Amino acid sequence: MTGQNETILTVNNAKMYFPLRAGLFSRSTEFVRAVDDVSLSIPAGKTLGLVGESGCGKTTLGRCIVRAYKPTGGQILYRTGDGRLVDLAALEKKDLRPYRRELRMIFQDPYSSLNPRMTVLDIVGEPLRINKIARGKEIEQRVAYALERVGLRPEYMRRYPHAFSGGQRQRIGIARAIVLDPRLIVADEAVSALDVSVRAQILKLMQKLQADLNLTYLFISHDLSVVEYVADRVAVMYVGKLVETAETGELYHHPLHPYTEALLSAVPKPDPLMRSQRILLEGEIPDPTHPPSGCYFHPRCRYAQDRCRTETPPLREVAVEHHVACHRAEELSLTGITVARS
Amino acid sequence: MTNNTLLEVKDLRVHFIMEEGTVKAVEGVDLTINQSQTVGLVGESGCGKSVTAFSILQIVSKPGKIVSGQILLHRPTSDGRQTKVIDIARLDPRSREMRAIRGGDIAMIFQEPMTSLSMMHTIGAQIIEAITLHQKVTLKEARQQTIAMLSRVGIPKAAERVDAYPFELSGGMRQRAMIAMALVCHPRLLIADEPTTALDVTTQAQIMELIKELQRDMGMSVLLITHDLGVIAETCDEVLVMYLGEVVEKASVKSLFYEPLHPYTRALLRSIPRLGYGRSWDLEPIEGMVPDPYNRPPGCPFHPRCTEAIPGECDTVHPAMIELPDGRSVRCVRYTGSATS
Numbered sequence: 001m002t003g004q005n006e007t008i009l010t011v012n013n014a015k016m017y018f019p020l021r022a023g024l025f026s027r028s029t030e031f032v033r034a035v036d037d038v039s040l041s042i043p044a045g046k047t048l049g050l051v052g053e054s055g056c057g058k059t060t061l062g063r064c065i066v067r068a069y070k071p072t073g074g075q076i077l078y079r080t081g082d083g084r085l086v087d088l089a090a091l092e093k094k095d096l097r098p099y100r101r102e103l104r105m106i107f108q109d110p111y112s113s114l115n116p117r118m119t120v121l122d123i124v125g126e127p128l129r130i131n132k133i134a135r136g137k138e139i140e141q142r143v144a145y146a147l148e149r150v151g152l153r154p155e156y157m158r159r160y161p162h163a164f165s166g167g168q169r170q171r172i173g174i175a176r177a178i179v180l181d182p183r184l185i186v187a188d189e190a191v192s193a194l195d196v197s198v199r200a201q202i203l204k205l206m207q208k209l210q211a212d213l214n215l216t217y218l219f220i221s222h223d224l225s226v227v228e229y230v231a232d233r234v235a236v237m238y239v240g241k242l243v244e245t246a247e248t249g250e251l252y253h254h255p256l257h258p259y260t261e262a263l264l265s266a267v268p269k270p271d272p273l274m275r276s277q278r279i280l281l282e283g284e285i286p287d288p289t290h291p292p293s294g295c296y297f298h299p300r301c302r303y304a305q306d307r308c309r310t311e312t313p314p315l316r317e318v319a320v321e322h323h324v325a326c327h328r329a330e331e332l333s334l335t336g337i338t339v340a341r342s
Numbered sequence: 343m344t345n346n347t348l349l350e351v352k353d354l355r356v357h358f359i360m361e362e363g364t365v366k367a368v369e370g371v372d373l374t375i376n377q378s379q380t381v382g383l384v385g386e387s388g389c390g391k392s393v394t395a396f397s398i399l400q401i402v403s404k405p406g407k408i409v410s411g412q413i414l415l416h417r418p419t420s421d422g423r424q425t426k427v428i429d430i431a432r433l434d435p436r437s438r439e440m441r442a443i444r445g446g447d448i449a450m451i452f453q454e455p456m457t458s459l460s461m462m463h464t465i466g467a468q469i470i471e472a473i474t475l476h477q478k479v480t481l482k483e484a485r486q487q488t489i490a491m492l493s494r495v496g497i498p499k500a501a502e503r504v505d506a507y508p509f510e511l512s513g514g515m516r517q518r519a520m521i522a523m524a525l526v527c528h529p530r531l532l533i534a535d536e537p538t539t540a541l542d543v544t545t546q547a548q549i550m551e552l553i554k555e556l557q558r559d560m561g562m563s564v565l566l567i568t569h570d571l572g573v574i575a576e577t578c579d580e581v582l583v584m585y586l587g588e589v590v591e592k593a594s595v596k597s598l599f600y601e602p603l604h605p606y607t608r609a610l611l612r613s614i615p616r617l618g619y620g621r622s623w624d625l626e627p628i629e630g631m632v633p634d635p636y637n638r639p640p641g642c643p644f645h646p647r648c649t650e651a652i653p654g655e656c657d658t659v660h661p662a663m664i665e666l667p668d669g670r671s672v673r674c675v676r677y678t679g680s681a682t683s
Contacts, residue, residue: 053542165631166387195386196569200613200627222542225572229615229625249620266547267617268572272595275576280551281544284512337618 007079008044008184008216009065013037014074014089016060020289032288034060035071036240039315042184042233044079047210047217049231049248051224051263055285057240058220062186064089065218066103067096078103081183101131104177108189110169114161120147121157124175131180146175149212150205167198171205178209184216191226203230224267228252236260239288239296242315246322253336256324258301261334295327303332346377347416348531348563349398349448354411354431356393356402363636367393367406369587372663375531380557380564382578382595384571384610388632390587391567395533398565399444400435415447417530446476449524453536455516458523459508465492465519466504469526476527491522495552514545521552528560535567550577571614575599583607586633586643589663593670603672605648642674650676 016035034057042048050058064071067088076088078099088099107113114123124146125139134142144154150171161169170190177185187206191199203226209215221227227234228248235245236257244257255261265279281300286292292299298308307327315325326332356368368390375381383391396402398413413430433440444450452458460468466488473484485504492500495518508516517537524532534553538546554577557564566577574581574595581598583591583606591604602608612626630647633639639646645656655675664677 053544167631195632196571196610197386197613197628198631200625201629203615203625204627224543225615225617228617228620229623252618252620263543264617266543268543268546268550268570268576269617270571270575270599270611270614271616272575272599278547278551280548284514284545339618 006044007041009079009218010039010041010075010077011061011065012039012075012077014039014061014064014076015072016057016064016069017072030289033240033291034288035064036288037074038237038240038242039074040235040242040245042216042218044183044216045210045214046232047219047230049227049234050218050220050237051222051227051234052237053222053263053285055288056237057288058237059188061237062105062188062218062220065184066105066186067091067099068105078184097131101127101133101180102183104180104182104185106170106173106177106185106187106190108192110166110173110193113173114169116161119158119160120152120164120172123161123172124157124179127176127180133180142179143175146179147172149178149209150175151201165198166194167201170194170198170202174202174205174209178213178215181213182215184218186218186220188220189222190219192221192223199226206230224252224263236263239286239291241296241325242323243297243326244322244324245315246319246324250319250322251336253338254322255334255336256318256322256329256332257297257326258303258332258334259297261336262300264337265335295325303328347374348377348379349373349375349416350412350414351394351398352412352414354394354397354413355409356390356397356406357409358406360405365635366587366638367635368397371411371584371587371589373582373589375563375565377530377563378557378561379580380566380578382574382581383565383567383584384569384574384581385584386569386632388586388635389584391584392535394584395450395535395565395567398430398533399448399450400430400433400440401444415443417447442476445472445524445529446527447529448531448533449527449529450533450535451517451520451524451537453539455513455520456508458520459516461508464505464507465511465523466506469504469519469523472523473526487526488522491526492519494556495519495522495525496548497522514541514548517541517545517549518552521549521556525556525560525562529562531563531565532557533565533567536569537566538573539568539570546573553577571599571610583610586635586638588643588673589671590644590673591671597668597670603666603670603677604644604674605650605676606644609647609649652676 014035017031017033020030052058063069071089078086078088121143124143128134128139143157147154152171191202219230231248234248234251236243238259244260262279262281283300294310295308295313298304313325313327315323317323318329351373354368354371358365358367371394385391397408408431415428415430416425418425469488470484473487489500489504497503497518538549578595581595582589585606591607602611609628613628616623628647641657641659642661645651661673661675663671663673665671
């Protein structure tokens with residue numbers, strides 16, 4: 001068993017560059033820097049929220065961690081159940097097998113992530129078969145157990161995905177992830193495609209599973225209200241780099257990066273008396289092939305100064321456990337979410 | 343009825359008649375939109391909010407059919423002193439009159455800009471076509487109007503971008519091009535069907551501000567369809583909550599968020615996380631799921647998921663819409679005693 005506050009995953013300077021090729025035989029000279037020098041860590045049994053706009057590299061980072069991609073550089077240190085540290089980034093495909101059971105992924109779209117020609121039994125049982133963990137009747141028993149855990153009736157295991165609603169399909173996706181008794185789950189926009197009433201059910205389910213099975217989550221989402229609800233810590237990503245990480249309440253109430261401030265102010269709040277003066281970010285996310293000079297956020301930043309245009313700010317600890325990549329973090333006083341107490 | 347009414351939908355029913363049975367997508371919807379007003383239509387997938395919007399433009403896809411009800415468009419006469427009332431529900435979808443309404447009086451924008459943009463033509467060509475369909479102008483004038491509108495919606499270098507194809511633009515820019523096409527003929531009503539659902543929060547904020555700004559400048563009304571209660575709270579004056587083809591509650595935006603009446607509205611508001619509260623705001627999911635549209639539950643359609651359902655009543659009696667003294671309405675037997683007489 002892992003101890004309470006032990007770190008289960010440490011990512012050191014991870015890089016994932018995708019080459020851009022012009023023609024069939026041409027050497028690639030340009031790279032899309034989808035993940036560029038990212039470091040983070042997650043304590044066992046906790047949830048790290050990873051937020052950012054589309055194209056910021058958050059999904060790529062998630063895929064590097066479960067080793068769907070082999071990172072171009074950096075370390076992904078995973079602490080196994082018996083306390084060893086393994087650098088997943090350095091392992092070859094065949095050596096990854098034992099760890100694939102322990103690091104699982106849940107996807108966004110419950111419609112396209114389940115094979116329509118397979119029954120629920122086949123879908124949820126497939127990881128057991130592939131990893132040669134169970135056979136025959138035992139597969140059925142374990143699938144039935146996993147389905148019960150996610151709130152589905154085991155009698156339905158011979159049905160096909162089309163017979164289920166969006167929320168039920170997402171439960172099937174979760175059952176497939178937990179059937180191997182994983183330790184870390186990367187949930188990539190796991191509730192984004194669901195209706196609000198069902199979304200709350202799935203969030204509750206994920207919290208319950210975390211408590212029951214001592215799971216660790218990397219929760220990737222563009223929805224800041226959902227992330228605030230599930231995450232213990234939050235990391236904000238912008239054009240392949242982390243710009244801020246902090247404990248959730250601290251980040252939402254006292255953001256230190258102008259990008260975090262703008263993101264928080266843009267979230268529509270379900271309260272007609274809080275029709276806020278939003279900070280409207282001009283322009284769009286830069287192309288990660290040709291990121292701007294200096295701080296990548298400077299062209300859209302309303303606090304940018306000359307230094308921001310030339311010097312790239314490192315991610316540094318400004319307050320306790322609060323890291324930010326901004327030259328002006330100490331002097332700016334930014335606005336977080338304020339809550340009207342009634 | 344006040345004379346600044348723009349559109350009135352009365353007891354609209356839209357059914358999809360299929361082999362497996364009839365889906366009553368819209369089942370008796372009443373809706374009024376006044377001039378310069380923003381009305382929100384909120385509900386989960388399958389509640390009929392989009393079909394209601396499509397009916398207003400007569401673009402419900404087959405086998406869907408408006409089976410009964412009225413859609414009354416109040417259009418000022420050319421001298422502006424009187425209004426003429428047109429029942430859209432009775433017009434042929436392919437008639438000249440209907441085509442004049444679409445894009446002329448009422449325009450629509452969608453979640454996915456490529457629903458209304460063609461990828462085979464430049465955005466300029468498509469917007470110019472929209473102008474020449476509704477106005478008697480030369481091509482040169484139409485092109486100038488197009489460039490002006492594109493820069494109005496915040497597309498930089500509009501004079502160059504006018505000749506761009508949709509695939510050459512980013513998602514946010516495409517959304518803006520679609521809005522430009524919808525607004526170029528100065529419609530009196532803009533129907534926005536999940537206009538920002540596919541966008542990032544920062545782009546979403548830009549687009550919503552843009553719609554508000556254009557609304558102020560042009561004095562148009564907006565019918566905003568969304569499942570996002572945050573977007574509703576930030577933009578709407580009036581809100582209608584739909585469930586399984588019916589309006590279950592109608593209220594001003596403040597009453598709806600501060601004093602929701604229908605158990606479904608209250609449950610919806612309890613099931614969304616509140617920014618700034620974190621886990622101290624406990625989520626209460628709505629149990630079960632939206633029923634299969636082929637098998638509508640008897641009585642109140644929400645009763646199987648309702649925590650306040652009264653056995654013997656809610657599962658048998660279909661509740662009528664109850665008008666309350668403060669101008670709100672709610673479809674729930676619990677409020678029978680408080681109706682205006």
